[in-house]
Amino acid sequence: MSSTTVDSHADEHTQSGGVSEFISKYVFSKDHKIIGLQFLFSTLLWFLIGGLLALGIRVQLAWPWEGMPVIGPMLFSGEGGQISPEFYTTLFTMHATVMIFFVIIPILAGAFGNYLIPLMIGADDMAFPTLNMLSYWFMWPAFGLIGMSFFFPPYGAGGGWTSYPPLSAVWEAAPGSHWPQTLWLLGVTCVGISSMLGSVNYMTTIIQMRAPGMTMFRLPMTIWAMFITAILQAFALPVLTAAGFMQLLDRMIGTGFFVPEGLVVNNSVAASGGGQPLLWQHLFWFYSHPAVYIMILPAMGMVSDIISCFARKPLFGYKPMVYSISGIAGLGFIVWGHHMFVSGMNPVLGMTFMVATMMIALPSAVKVFNWLGTIWGGRLYYTTPMLFSLSFVSMFIIGGLSGIFMAATPVDIFIHDTYFIVAHFHYVLFTGTAMAVFGAIYFWFPKMFGRMMNDQLGKVHFFLTFVFMNGTFYLMHILGARGFPRRLADPYDYETFSNLQPMNQFMTICAIGMVASQVIFAGNFIYSMFWGPTVGRNPWRANGLEWTAPSPPGHGNFDFQPIVYRGPYEYGSPEVDADFYPQTQPPPDGVEQTGKSDH
Amino acid sequence: MGRFWSLLFLSVPIIGVLTFVCAMGNIWPMSGGPFSFPADNWLPLNVSEDGPVIDRLFMFILGLTGVIFVGTSVALFLFLWKYDAEKNDEPVRFTHGSHALEIVWSILPAATLLFIAIYQMNAWADAKMRRPTESVGADGIEDTDDDIPKRPLVEVTGRQFEWRLRYAGKDGEIGTTDDLYSVNDLHIPVDEDVVIAIKSEDVLHSFFLPNLRIKQDIVPGMKQFVWFRANQTGIFDVVCAELCGWGHYKMRGRLTIESREKFDTWLEEQIEEQERSEFTPKAGDEDE
Numbered sequence: 001m002s003s004t005t006v007d008s009h010a011d012e013h014t015q016s017g018g019v020s021e022f023i024s025k026y027v028f029s030k031d032h033k034i035i036g037l038q039f040l041f042s043t044l045l046w047f048l049i050g051g052l053l054a055l056g057i058r059v060q061l062a063w064p065w066e067g068m069p070v071i072g073p074m075l076f077s078g079e080g081g082q083i084s085p086e087f088y089t090t091l092f093t094m095h096a097t098v099m100i101f102f103v104i105i106p107i108l109a110g111a112f113g114n115y116l117i118p119l120m121i122g123a124d125d126m127a128f129p130t131l132n133m134l135s136y137w138f139m140w141p142a143f144g145l146i147g148m149s150f151f152f153p154p155y156g157a158g159g160g161w162t163s164y165p166p167l168s169a170v171w172e173a174a175p176g177s178h179w180p181q182t183l184w185l186l187g188v189t190c191v192g193i194s195s196m197l198g199s200v201n202y203m204t205t206i207i208q209m210r211a212p213g214m215t216m217f218r219l220p221m222t223i224w225a226m227f228i229t230a231i232l233q234a235f236a237l238p239v240l241t242a243a244g245f246m247q248l249l250d251r252m253i254g255t256g257f258f259v260p261e262g263l264v265v266n267n268s269v270a271a272s273g274g275g276q277p278l279l280w281q282h283l284f285w286f287y288s289h290p291a292v293y294i295m296i297l298p299a300m301g302m303v304s305d306i307i308s309c310f311a312r313k314p315l316f317g318y319k320p321m322v323y324s325i326s327g328i329a330g331l332g333f334i335v336w337g338h339h340m341f342v343s344g345m346n347p348v349l350g351m352t353f354m355v356a357t358m359m360i361a362l363p364s365a366v367k368v369f370n371w372l373g374t375i376w377g378g379r380l381y382y383t384t385p386m387l388f389s390l391s392f393v394s395m396f397i398i399g400g401l402s403g404i405f406m407a408a409t410p411v412d413i414f415i416h417d418t419y420f421i422v423a424h425f426h427y428v429l430f431t432g433t434a435m436a437v438f439g440a441i442y443f444w445f446p447k448m449f450g451r452m453m454n455d456q457l458g459k460v461h462f463f464l465t466f467v468f469m470n471g472t473f474y475l476m477h478i479l480g481a482r483g484f485p486r487r488l489a490d491p492y493d494y495e496t497f498s499n500l501q502p503m504n505q506f507m508t509i510c511a512i513g514m515v516a517s518q519v520i521f522a523g524n525f526i527y528s529m530f531w532g533p534t535v536g537r538n539p540w541r542a543n544g545l546e547w548t549a550p551s552p553p554g555h556g557n558f559d560f561q562p563i564v565y566r567g568p569y570e571y572g573s574p575e576v577d578a579d580f581y582p583q584t585q586p587p588p589d590g591v592e593q594t595g596k597s598d599h
Numbered sequence: 600m601g602r603f604w605s606l607l608f609l610s611v612p613i614i615g616v617l618t619f620v621c622a623m624g625n626i627w628p629m630s631g632g633p634f635s636f637p638a639d640n641w642l643p644l645n646v647s648e649d650g651p652v653i654d655r656l657f658m659f660i661l662g663l664t665g666v667i668f669v670g671t672s673v674a675l676f677l678f679l680w681k682y683d684a685e686k687n688d689e690p691v692r693f694t695h696g697s698h699a700l701e702i703v704w705s706i707l708p709a710a711t712l713l714f715i716a717i718y719q720m721n722a723w724a725d726a727k728m729r730r731p732t733e734s735v736g737a738d739g740i741e742d743t744d745d746d747i748p749k750r751p752l753v754e755v756t757g758r759q760f761e762w763r764l765r766y767a768g769k770d771g772e773i774g775t776t777d778d779l780y781s782v783n784d785l786h787i788p789v790d791e792d793v794v795i796a797i798k799s800e801d802v803l804h805s806f807f808l809p810n811l812r813i814k815q816d817i818v819p820g821m822k823q824f825v826w827f828r829a830n831q832t833g834i835f836d837v838v839c840a841e842l843c844g845w846g847h848y849k850m851r852g853r854l855t856i857e858s859r860e861k862f863d864t865w866l867e868e869q870i871e872e873q874e875r876s877e878f879t880p881k882a883g884d885e886d887e
């Protein structure tokens with residue numbers, strides 16, 4: 001996959017290369033930029049697959065049992081092209097698994113983390129290049145295992161991405177709880193290993209390898225966010241890995257961690273016993289709630305950098321921004337119970353989780369106010385990356401505020417496991433993170449490939465995505481207020497929900513439009529990679545260190561030793577005539593050279 | 600183009616608020632069209648004494664977040680409109696932040712959030728902790744440890760993919776040989792405190808009564824209780840709200856809320872019918 005980047009990098013290495021050299025440079029590469037691009041291409045491909053899975057869900061909700069157009073008859077000739085209820089459980093399980101484990105987490109940490117960390121801190125590479133390479137290649141066993149789990153006859157894993165036992169732990173509980181579930185658990189474990197290798201590397205690199213003058217409080221927000229994210233992963237992941245192995249043991253050798261005594265599942269007696277299903281939920285969410293922040297903090301960091309650049313104005317409240325990211329990360333470890341308010345957990349415990357959850361809304365609010373403060377009084381340039389970043393802010397307001405409903409425990413009794421929740425996390429993860437990722441791709445594309453993406457097409461892509469995604473996700477709030485539950489293959493069987501089908505049809509048509517709009521993005525991306533207009537080092541007139549390296553940077557990144565004189569947000573500084581002031585530019589004569597000694 | 604993009608972002612709060620207003624007031628502009636959104640897209644009819652507390656809290660948070668949503672979104676629009684580089688010649692305000700502002704916009708939301716947190720605690724305790732009592736116990740004082748909790752009227756067992764119900768027979772005890780067994784057909788008397796014992800015999804389920812604002816996951820190996828007081832008769836849905844397998848969508852029960860007399864008559868008829876039939880259930884294996 002990475003071979004597509006060969007041309008742009010080849011001139012850096014003029015020795016004649018055989019196949020083995022090609023493999024060491026572009027396949028099993030230890031260069032953080034190649035690894036970042038490998039992550040980027042892989043995750044974008046999975047993004048497409050995850051999106052198509054979502055369309056399968058949407059088609060079933062709009063026209064239940066009427067069969068999928070075109071591909072339905074190919075997939076299920078036996079059922080007349082219909083989505084069977086078993087396959088429906090596989091669809092939503094795999095949609096979430098793919099989007100979370102193969103798209104959002106690896107595209108943020110793997111692709112952008114890898115590509116940007118050394119460039120933005122002025123290092124020539126990561127601290128541990130071999131670990132870095134392994135962190136990418138550990139994704140492939142995961143791709144293989146989850147892929148096998150998906151296509152395993154007759155149906156793939158169908159226990160939801162949360163895999164709550166006993167449904168997932170007992171073989172007889174569902175068709176997808178046979179081998180597919182075992183493969184799913186092993187696949188997720190491999191993703192965990194990959195993330196862990198990455199996070200160790202990111203922490204070490206950011207602490208140890210900053211360029212002279214690059215103090216912690218001169219780091220761009222992207223790097224701060226990646227740093228905090230790496231800490232979250234390092235502390236939360238072992239718990240998920242342990243839980244995954246416990247479920248594997250329950251399934252494979254009959255231990256009793258999660259399966260209680262005396263179950264009769266599907267007319268057969270479950271062999272093990274003495275376990276507690278809630279234990280899985282605690283362990284799972286102890287990882288998966290911090291994971292929610294792993295999926296948003298880097299996006300917040302990148303958006304901060306992009307907005308400041310195109311507002312031509314310093315980031316408002318840099319330190320409060322850093323503190324709020326840290327606050328979110330700290331509180332993020334003690335709010336996992338809010339996924340379990342109605343799970344049967346002690347309601348007194350629910351109350352303490354409720355208070356912590358309410359409080360985590362505070363740092364998020366502070367961040368929104370500071371982004372608004374950054375825009376205030378600036379000179380705004382409506383480029384494609386800026387539009388995506390602004391829409392991140394606009395949509396994150398919705399996604400953040402809807403979280404308060406479910407933090408309120410009595411309200412959560414009603415809206416738990418309804419489409420209100422689905423609306424909330426799609427507003428945070430799709431209209432939030434995914435939009436930030438699009439913005440980041442448009443923003444750093446010239447650095448990655450030395451060529452610009454087409455701005456007009458980018459704006460068309462933005463407009464269509466923005467309209468269609470709101471058409472898809474906003475009405476989910478209304479469905480949720482009605483009590484419309486998640487994960488039902490045919491909700492209209494219930495009297496209460498039978499009138500909601502037209503609304504779902506409208507949403508499905510918007511979802512199809514949203515996926516179709518991505519064709520513009522794919523075309524723009526591929527075309528620009530080869531034929532886009534070439535650019536110099538700093539097409540956006542930005543301050544960050546990465547913009548002082550060649551585009552694309554060669555092996556070792558910088559052709560000079562970067563020395564950092566100031567923070568990354570000195571746009572519009574009165575010290576210089578230009579409206580930007582790169583971190584490496586020495587101060588003009590007469591101005592005291594601050595910060596030379598503070599490394 | 601800056602004007603166009605500003606207006607696009609302004610459309611978010613406008614359409615956003617209008618959507619909620621249309622849903623609440625059942626006034627969809629599209630009704631009759633190809634995507635005719637029918638009436639009743641809002642909170643389902645509430646028939647529980649405690650339901651209005653939850654609904655009011657929902658509406659309160661909706662109002663509060665709505666104001667913040669509109670405020671921040673309109674501020675975003677105004678800044679985008681005013682500071683567009685194409686139209687605005689003012690120099691950039693070179694500032695790195697404001698300590699005073701940070702304090703204001705930290706303390707205000709913190710106070711608001713803390714208020715919501717404390718405000719709702721009572722409703723949560725009513726719903727999940729304060730089970731109705733049969734009598735005040737030996738000491739004669741309310742809300743003490745020796746209060747005798749109200750006995751469940753019916754025991755609901757979730758299994759793939761149906762609700763099995765067990766009412767007390769003539770002896771008034773659930774778990775004896777004369778219990779009444781039924782499937783998916785839940786009957787409840789109106790205007791009475793009702794306690795329902797819920798359990799599962801296979802996987803997780805969730806006992807969801809949308810019209811009574813009741814939801815409780817059912818965990819195998821645990822016996823739990825839900826309680827409510829219905830104030831209206833009618834027939835409603837019993838929904839399973841936790842993924843329980845491929846047939847999750849068809850795990851549908853029917854809730855009939857009726858007067859005490861009708862309920863007693865129904866119970867008697869059912870018991871007679873069961874006694875006439877050959878079927879005699881095994882005793883005791885599902886007891887507490």
